[in-house]
Amino acid sequence: MDDFEKELKVGFLDEASQLITDAEQCFLNLESSKDDPSVLEKIFRLAHNLKGSGKAVGFTELSEFTHQLESLLLKLKKGELNIDSEIVSLLLLCNDHLRLMVDGLKADIDAKFDSTQLLSAIGAILNGQAPAKAVVIPSADAFPEEAAVAASPIPIPSTQDPFEALEAVVQNSVEAQVIPLPVAPVAQVSPKAPAPPATTAKVAASDESIRVSLGKLDQLVNNVGEMVILQTVLNQHKNKVQSALLQKTITQLSKISKNIQDISMSLRMIPLKQTFQKMQRIVRDTSKTLGKSIELHISGEETELDKTVLENLGDPLVHLIRNAVDHGIEDPKERAAAGKDPVGNVYLKAYHQGDHIVIEIKDDGKGLDAKKLTAKALEKGLLRPGQTLTDQEAYHLIFAPGFSTKAVVTDVSGRGVGMDVVRTNIERLSGEVQLTTTLGGGTCFKILLPLTLAIIDGMLITSEDERYVIPLAQVFESIRPQDKDVHFVTGVGEVLTLREENIQVYRLPTLLSRKLTPKPASDTIAIVVRTSEKPFAVLVDEIIGQQQVVIKRLGAELQHIRGFSGGAILGDGRAALILDMGELVSKTKPSQAKTSHLRGVA
Amino acid sequence: MFDPSTRILVIDDMMTMRKLVSKVCKELGFMDLTEASDGALGWEALANAKPPIGLVISDWNMPNCTGFDLLKRVRGDQRFKELPFVMVTAESENSQVIDAIKAGVSNYIIKPFTADTLKEKLEAVHKKILAGK
Known part of the structure; x- marks a missing residue:
């Protein structure tokens, strides 16, 4: 070859x-x-x-x-x-x-x-099932001109070019306004009307592209990230430059840097289309197995996601879709009895929302039953007897490891991965799973994903003379508490009263197992985090500012350390660790907080 | 035969086929090849080509604008009335050849084909052009 x-x-x-x-x-x-x-x-x-x-x-x-x-x-x-x-x-x-x-x-x-x-x-x-006039499948070698000529009642000199012969036949027939039959037997094989005219003139051909290794792209994105950060520093010092020309150049450069950043980010972006298409097949096969009739409605499939995010999204999505089909949507009989259309609906939607891409998996099934969930959790020993949960807390039980709401594990949903894995996977992508449900009305899962994993908006803070970056997406608000707002509650630890709400408080050095210099709450800043189902606040010393940082992996040796999503090089060339607040708090010992049993669950 | 400097426009929605046709053309000595991935893009390439395209080899069944629609459009334009236009079809599309002839196709060729077949067809087209002059 x-x-x-x-x-x-x-x-x-x-x-x-x-x-x-x-x-x-x-x-x-x-x-x-x-x-x-x-x-x-x-x-x-x-x-x-x-x-x-x-x-x-x-x-x-x-x-x-x-x-x-x-x-x-x-x-x-x-x-x-x-x-x-x-x-x-x-x-x-x-x-x-x-x-x-x-x-x-x-x-x-x-x-x-x-x-x-x-x-x-x-x-x-x-x-x-073929009808009497069986379809003639032409042999692959049968050239139509030969077939036509062979079947033609009109004698054609054998020396003539077959095309010219056919042309002659056609021209004669055009004159006579009758098309003779020589090609009719063949015509029967493929009475294909020309395809309908284009509705949209798609100019960009899908295959006009070149392949580039992902490694190269990552290098590019990484370097562009560094460039953007240097650009930020340059912008900050722009006013120190005397020359107007230089100032103008810096402004222009910053615009171009932004463009380059956007373009290089978009290189890694892939539309959700293929992933969504797979879901259609899964809904079809799964509902068939279960004897349910379900329609999947897809929208926003042109939405683009970072390649790495997309690759890791597949499994959680499959799980959520299977869940919706298996656990969410009722049997046709049940639906009919509840006065619903026997055909169930699952909606798969993707759209942009601020800095996030949201993927919504919604069904019009039976919804979650807080009472049943609580009973199940008790039975499984995930809750202590007598413990009461709000409905929202009860719904979050489904994310508990080993929690399955269906008594019989079917071969459809019971594949060993639970909702806890879904949640962990999404969180690993710096994303978040939200859940809303109506009993009898259905359940909606929202997966919130960052636009990109490479660059984040960070809040730069200090604690015990060290600088850290907290992803801005994790910060709900920051306040300087008054001493009277922070109390010590026995068996719980410190609690911040914020607008009549009591929030568990952690001090950052404690979370990082570092030496803690005792200081009054009023000398600190409380960073309030609400990304998990229980809000909490972390006390830090100062907020330095906000800036975009490029996430650097910590390297294989440090991968196992929990609580950090990576490192970043700051504008002055020094390094800082990027904190993952949720993970930092969840790894602290349960004795610290009353809410920890729930956190273990969630 | 056509001059080797003739500009050839190859239109097919399958990249594989474009590559194959181009390769065969190159084997026949043609050097100036342009490719387009559907009829609409083919028309754009044809209408804007400088220097002009001297020969079109187009697939029939394509999205957006089929080879047949393109042919009609080409023949409907005063500039391209005489432009050699060769249609590439599969064996199951042969009934359409009649339509193509009526619409003024110069010749057609069944895929898969060899360099020799294409050469024969092109020679036939060229001979006809000479005869017409």
Whole structure:
């Protein structure tokens, strides 16, 4: 195999993967949009491209399989077969098989596959239900001009170029306003109307791109981050410069730096589309297994997320979707009894909200029952008898390790990962899971994710002469407390009374296991954090200011230390640790606080 | 045969096919190749090309604007009335060839094809142009 052939094959396999992904989406849309010919049109084109190009680059097996699939699609297109759930399932299986082949070929370009089962399934449908005028599948080698000429009643000199012959036939027929039949038998095979004209002229071709290693991108993003920080320093000292020209240059440079930052960030961004599409398949398969009828409504799939965030989002999302289908939506009978539409709905939405990207998973199922949850937690020993929880606290029980609200663990949701893992995974991405629920009305999970992981807005603080960065996203407010607002409560520790609310207080040196110089609360600043379900406040010495920082990993040796999300180099070149407030507080000993049993749960 | 300096526009929504057609063209000695990934982009490339395109090799079945729609548009434009336009089709699309001929396609070719086949087709197209002059 020469280099070009190999390059062509590799390129084709990449392209094929995309086609297969697109096709899956179309197959899933088939059932819901039976009357929309454009879906079948598109599927047909995808299969066609796969077949044609596959054959052209020499993947015969793939091409032949697609050819059979195309024959089946043709029947659907002609209306000789009805689009039903069985057919769609078969099409999806075929699509899976194609993906398997493409992935297999990617690993080994000479790989062979066993397609007999699917081929005979398709064959059975093609033969078994075919109407009397069986569809003629043209042999791949049959050139139409030859076929046409062979079938033509009009004698054509054999020396003539077949195209010219055909052209002559057509021209005669145009004059006579009658189209003769020479090509009719072939025409029956593919009475394909030209695709509808473009509704939107998409100028940017999706495949006009180059591949760059993620390592290089990360290097770029990292360096750009450093540049942005230096730019901040430069801006701060701009006024010390005498020359007006220099000042102007700094201002312009800062604008360009911002642009470069935005562009380099966007390089890592990938639309959610593919991830959302997978969910559609999961809802379909899961609801089928459970005998439920569920519609998944997707919106905002064009929203883009950082590649790393996206990769780690898949599992939690699958879990939440499965949960919604399995635990959230009731059986059709139950729904009917409750006066609901037997068809359940799951909504998967993505949108921007401030500095965050929000992904919403909402169902119109039975909602969470605080009483049942509390009873279950008692039974599992997660709560002490007699302990009372607010509804909101009870809902958060589902995030407790080992907590499962369904007595029978089904093979759909009971896969060993619980909601606690979902939450941990999201928090690892500096994200947050929120939950709202209405009994009988449904549950809504909101995943809040940062736009990027590389640069954060930080609040620079000092504590015991050390500087730390607290991610601004974790800071709800900061206040200078009065001494009378901070009390010591036996068995609890220090408590801050803030607008009639009592909030657990921690002193930062204690959290960091450092020497604590006793000082009155009025000499400190309370940083109030409300990202977990119980708010808390951390006392620090001073706030220096706010600035953007590039998160640097701490390195393998320090990875296991909890409470820090990384390090940052500040404008003056010195380093500071970035604190993860929630983690810092959760690792402190339970004896510290009354709320800790809940924190363990949450 | 066409002059090797003829500008060729290759239009196909599959990158694989564009590469393949371009490669075959290069094997035939053509040096100036432009690619477009659908009919709409093909039209843009054609309409804005300087120096002008001397030969179009287009796929039929593409999103946005099909090769057939492009052909009609091309023939509808005074500048491109005589522009050699070769359509690449798959075997199952042969019925459409009739439509393509009516719309003024110069020739068509079935994929997959070899360099020899393309050469034959191009020679036929060229001969016809000479005969027409």
